[in-house]
Amino acid sequence: MLNLGIIGCGNIGRTIIRAIYEGKIDCKIIGVFDANKDGYNALSDEIKKQIKFFDNFDKFIEANTNLILEAASQQAVKEYAVGVLKHDKNLMLMSVGALNDKNLFEEIKRTAKEKNLKIYIPSGAVVGIDGVKAAMFGCIESVTLTTRKNPKSLGIASDEEKILFDGNADEAVVKFPKNINVAATLSLAGIGFEKTKVKIIADPNISENIHEIRIKGNFGEILTVARNLPSPDNPKTSYLASLAAMACLKRITSEIEMGT
Ligand SMILES: NC(=O)c1ccc[n+]([C@@H]2O[C@H](COP(=O)([O-])OP(=O)(O)OC[C@H]3O[C@@H](n4cnc5c(N)ncnc54)[C@H](O)[C@@H]3O)[C@@H](O)[C@H]2O)c1
Numbered sequence: 001m002l003n004l005g006i007i008g009c010g011n012i013g014r015t016i017i018r019a020i021y022e023g024k025i026d027c028k029i030i031g032v033f034d035a036n037k038d039g040y041n042a043l044s045d046e047i048k049k050q051i052k053f054f055d056n057f058d059k060f061i062e063a064n065t066n067l068i069l070e071a072a073s074q075q076a077v078k079e080y081a082v083g084v085l086k087h088d089k090n091l092m093l094m095s096v097g098a099l100n101d102k103n104l105f106e107e108i109k110r111t112a113k114e115k116n117l118k119i120y121i122p123s124g125a126v127v128g129i130d131g132v133k134a135a136m137f138g139c140i141e142s143v144t145l146t147t148r149k150n151p152k153s154l155g156i157a158s159d160e161e162k163i164l165f166d167g168n169a170d171e172a173v174v175k176f177p178k179n180i181n182v183a184a185t186l187s188l189a190g191i192g193f194e195k196t197k198v199k200i201i202a203d204p205n206i207s208e209n210i211h212e213i214r215i216k217g218n219f220g221e222i223l224t225v226a227r228n229l230p231s232p233d234n235p236k237t238s239y240l241a242s243l244a245a246m247a248c249l250k251r252i253t254s255e256i257e258m259g260t
Helices: 011-021 045-050 058-062 074-086 097-100 103-114 129-135 168-173 181-189 239-252
Strands: 003-007 027-033 052-055 067-070 090-093 140-149 163-167 197-204 209-217 220-228 234-238
Touching: 003 011, 003 239, 011 027, 011 045, 011 234, 011 239, 027 058, 045 097, 052 090, 058 074, 067 239, 074 090, 074 197, 090 097, 090 239, 097 103, 097 129, 097 168, 097 181, 103 129, 103 168, 129 140, 129 197, 129 220, 140 181, 168 181, 168 197, 209 239, 220 239, 234 239
Parallel strands: 003 027, 003 067, 027 052, 067 090, 140 197
Antiparallel strands: 140 209, 163 197, 209 220
């Protein structure tokens, strides 16, 4: 049985909690940890009766869980990821941009290996990660991500279309930490942060978060476009990201694994 603990009871955390309570995934939520109780308070009384809220990580991590889902922030990954693994719990990460810190990523991987644990990284708000992983066994020439969002979702005001960033994923995750988990996921699945090209465009004429991925290699070419609707209570988060985390949990609890 999957006994889940969740770090971060925000938009993604609550969406997953509700899905589990609707019986969509066969697992039990033991507790949630958050520095702020507002998100937990927004859950229904019925759900709150069954899930313990922790504002103290040391107490949270002692609870009887075997997988911790981080849906909080890059800072939370820095603060808690290694501690989660040291307590013999598998880890699922949503704030993937944090793994651009190479020392942190190496420590997370080393600890997971020593403890024989798994780190799960859902494909999040992007499509085509399966293809990138497969293409890595051939030869990839280039990976390009073009992210197009409404200026509000990027935290700026603009009446016209503007290229805000054109560079590699390494710089993109630093300059747009709250918006660029997709670049991090794509980089980790493929040719790395330095070689993955990223363009970020603010477009006042759209309401969706659009991620276009183009991969060229000796297998041919992959082009995917995800036109994501923002989550109802957080315009910066694509709804597909929460759904991808659910699909990842479902894969862990199922007999059959689909895709690469
Ligand atoms: N992988 C992807 O494709 C993808 C897509 C969207 C969002 N995300 C990331 O997932 C994370 C959660 O997104 P969200 O929309 O649910 O955010 P949110 O702001 O709605 O909720 C985050 C919650 O985590 C809590 N939190 C943050 N840092 C914390 C810390 N250090 N300690 C304890 N609690 C902390 C906050 O109090 C808040 O309740 C964000 O980092 C976001 O960038 C990833």
